[in-house]
Amino acid sequence: MAAEAVNFSAMDDTGVILQNPPWTTPANRLLNAPAAQRANRMNPIYRKARFLLSAPDLRHLPPDTGREVAFAGRSNAGKSSAINTLTGQKALARTSKTPGRTQQINVFPVSDQRYLIDLPGYGFAKLPQAIRAHWQRTLPEYLQRRRSLRGLMLIMDVRHPLTALDQQLLAWCGAVGLPVHVLLTKADKLKQGPAAQALRHTAECLARDHPDTSVQLFSALRARGIETAHGKLDEWLQLETAAHSSAAAKQPRS
Ligand SMILES: Nc1nc2c(ncn2[C@@H]2O[C@H](COP(=O)(O)OP(=O)(O)OP(=O)(O)O)[C@@H](O)[C@H]2O)c(=O)[nH]1
Ligand SMILES: [Mg+2]
Numbered sequence: 438m439a440a441e442a443v444n445f446s447a448m449d450d451t452g453v454i455l456q457n458p459p460w461t462t463p464a465n466r467l468l469n470a471p472a473a474q475r476a477n478r479m480n481p482i483y484r485k486a487r488f489l490l491s492a493p494d495l496r497h498l499p500p501d502t503g504r505e506v507a508f509a510g511r512s513n514a515g516k517s518s519a520i521n522t523l524t525g526q527k528a529l530a531r532t533s534k535t536p537g538r539t540q541q542i543n544v545f546p547v548s549d550q551r552y553l554i555d556l557p558g559y560g561f562a563k564l565p566q567a568i569r570a571h572w573q574r575t576l577p578e579y580l581q582r583r584r585s586l587r588g589l590m591l592i593m594d595v596r597h598p599l600t601a602l603d604q605q606l607l608a609w610c611g612a613v614g615l616p617v618h619v620l621l622t623k624a625d626k627l628k629q630g631p632a633a634q635a636l637r638h639t640a641e642c643l644a645r646d647h648p649d650t651s652v653q654l655f656s657a658l659r660a661r662g663i664e665t666a667h668g669k670l671d672e673w674l675q676l677e678t679a680a681h682s683s684a685a686a687k688q689p690r691s
Pocket of ligand 2: 531555
């Protein structure tokens with residue numbers, strides 16, 4: 438897609454997508470309402486999230502009967518921090534300055550049969566080879582087999598988006614028809630101009646190669662972009678609010 442085809446008046450001061458630029462999916466139109474309407478859609482249920490279990494492999498996950506959204510991305514990108522910010526809890530998921538902190542699949546129920554899943558990161562060369570090999574096998578298997586998985590939050594550092602491993606993950610998701618929403622996180626590390634430029638560049642690449650993928654800026658540290666991300670989670674988890682009744686009618690993944 439040509440760069441000039443992308444409408445970048447489509448960002449508010451937090452850099453989230455407000456209109457219907459070419460890379461948004463029909464479902465993303467839920468995110469495009471005025472601020473007051475979006476506030477009504479905010480679902481307090483996320484604050485009730487709690488820790489359930491850490492699964493070393495897929496066999497230890499809860500029964501595959503509910504709905505779940507997984508947070509994936511490179512080691513240290515900010516997956517666990519994003520879960521904490523989106524649930525309004527400081528230490529629900531364990532975070533660390535050192536890459537490779539999350540090494541198991543951590544499961545956080547937000548309500549009955551509705552889960553947030555914190556995945557181990559990829560791309561950290563210093564992890565023991567056996568651990569990396571195990572995860573390289575387990576991640577595609579999880580994406581392919583897990584029926585409860587309704588969407589993937591792909592967390593990318595806004596300063597280093599779309600690495601080769603991120604592209605591989607996007608390709609796997611595309612192959613199994615799994616919807617992806619990208620959080621370009623650590624947006625607080627960039628000034629507004631460079632952050633908007635990173636959003637535009639990422640959106641253009643996604644529009645070209647993965648047209649059903651949506652993207653927004655996010656900061657766990659400054660709690661920016663929460664409403665938009667909650668909108669996506671509400672939709673995928675079918676967390677009922679009056680404003681989301683149309684999204685709840687969407688077909689489950691087949
Ligand atoms: N400035 C800033 N720092 C962040 C943000 N999100 C996460 N961090 C920091 O980035 C580091 C890694 O965060 P984590 O949430 O542990 O990252 P992760 O992706 O879960 O890492 P692994 O579990 O090792 O794969 C920590 O030092 C966080 O404080 C953010 O939005 N802004
Ligand atoms: Mg983590």
